[in-house]
Amino acid sequence: MSRRTAIQAVLRVHLENVRENLSTGVSLMVPFVTIGGIFLALGYAWATFFGVGVQRMSTATGSVSWFFSNMGQNGLAVMIPVLGGAIAYSIAGRPGIAPGFLLSQIIQDGSVLRVTAEVIGLEAASSGAGYLGALVVGLVTGHVTRWLKNQQMPSVLGTAKPFIIVPVGATLLLFPVVLFAIGVPVALARLELMQLLSGIHGGQALVVGTVLGSMMAFDMGGPVNKVAYVFSFELSLYGITEPMAAVMIAGMTPPIGMALANYYAPEKYSEELYDNARSSILLGFAFVTEGAIPYAAEDPLRVIPGLMAGSAIAASASLLLEITMPAPHGGIFVMPLSNAPLLFLAVILFGSVITAVAVTALKPEDERVLSDNTNSTT
Structure with a gap:
């Protein structure tokens, strides 16, 4: 050596x-x-x-x-x-x-x-x-x-x-x-x-949103996710609440987006994951990013990049629109506390659709067919 x-x-x-x-x-x-x-x-x-x-x-x-x-x-x-x-x-x-x-x-x-x-x-x-x-x-x-x-x-x-x-x-x-x-x-x-x-806008918002959103989706509740969350929470203590809205939205889109992708193209997912889609939506709206983990665990190399894309775009959009969120947790249940509740919801749905489209494009295989073929050869 x-x-x-x-x-x-x-x-x-x-x-x-x-x-x-x-x-x-x-x-x-x-x-x-x-x-x-x-x-x-x-x-x-x-x-x-x-x-x-x-x-x-x-x-x-x-x-x-x-x-x-x-x-x-x-x-x-x-x-x-x-x-x-x-x-x-x-x-x-x-x-x-x-x-x-x-x-x-x-x-x-x-x-x-x-x-x-x-x-x-x-x-x-x-x-x-x-x-x-x-x-x-x-x-x-x-x-x-x-x-x-x-x-x-x-x-x-x-x-x-x-x-x-x-x-x-x-x-x-x-x-x-x-x-x-x-x-x-x-x-x-x-x-x-x-x-x-404290005064992010334009290009700065795109950069910060991309970084924070990608971090929130990268490990879905893990260390990288929590660094972005705690960073944004600390800023909210000083009255800078736009990043808190961005990370909350970015943390909600992965489970919701994966459920949408599963419903849109069920043939690309196992039956167990299809049954899991409904709970993923509920977890997503409750700001529990871990709801996307079952999907990422089954196919991390294609699912995680799609999750990061959707969350990055959603977080950037949130910062560009200057959406605020004073509450550090709660998801859809604290939406009325935002300065723009309807925009808050719209960006969540927008990011979730982007996530679903990205993951669907990255997952061309028919998982159920592959699973049946694997079982027949064993």
């Missing part, structure tokens, strides 16, 4: 480990996203239809919408430090949870990062480092914690090592590094990005 081949093999293994660590972090974060998003959407919906209105929801103390929204906000508030803690856990085990969580949490405090920036002579607004900061912190913390865990220590310290020495030591070592080398730079970059996206 040549030196170059050996280096490539090592890099491949390392990248695979990073991917697994990120997947673990995302999978443990998802329940917080789901619960928080749904409860916040319920708060918005209740305030809109039965309460005092969305604008007064936060001040309507004791109302049903107030309780729902507070539950949702708390669930979503911890999802980012949970991501950092979960990534560290996937690398270092239980000793990595607390350092990863706390170090990810401290860089979400914009006031702390502002003072940190002033210490080194930088001017920064009170902005946290977001999910990207937590992702980096989780990886760094996990490896440092694992290194500490593997160090030899006197046997008398054995019982205290995993519960006190390793987590506290990792936190002490990384605290200044996380603040100055990760928190401040990432927060500054994130602030610049938010300012750039």
Whole structure:
């Protein structure tokens, strides 16, 4: 084996480990996203239809919408430090949870990062480092914690090592590094990005929509999907709600589009998938992108590109039309909260049709005939 081949093999293994660590972090974060998003959407919906209105929801103390929204906000508030803690856990085990969580949490405090920036002579607004900061912190913390865990220590310290020495030591070592080398730079970059996206239009909308939409459809609820979702959700916290509408629409079109494709050309799908089409429509309208997974699992090389095409076009159209969505979850059930509910629905249907057309064009084979031929030869 040549030196170059050996280096490539090592890099491949390392990248695979990073991917697994990120997947673990995302999978443990998802329940917080789901619960928080749904409860916040319920708060918005209740305030809109039965309460005092969305604008007064936060001040309507004791109302049903107030309780729902507070539950949702708390669930979503911890999802980012949970991501950092979960990534560290996937690398270092239980000793990595607390350092990863706390170090990810401290860089979400914009006031702390502002003072940190002033210490080194930088001017920064009170902005946290977001999910990207937590992702980096989780990886760094996990490896440092694992290194500490593997160090030899006197046997008398054995019982205290995993519960006190390793987590506290990792936190002490990384605290200044996380603040100055990760928190401040990432927060500054994130602030610049938010300012750039606050006025997206024209060509910018096409580029951003294509990227976000493709990410939402690529792995249908996986790490790439969640990066696009969390990114858009964070922007919505600062009043930039157009990307949230774009990713919600882009996440709804894959299941609906696949159901349409299945009904239009049933001969191209197995009977099991045809029976699954109705539930795919329901899942799609509920903003559960995973409803398209059975189709993608059966024929990923042709289905996934079609899904990405439909979602990219739908997200771009949403941004071009400046559709907004203040709720982070809920799908069709929070459609009335959009600034243009009918356009919101129209773009969902438009993207779903594009998805159906693209996938149908990419799937020329008759799956049922192929299945029958396979069974007859076995």
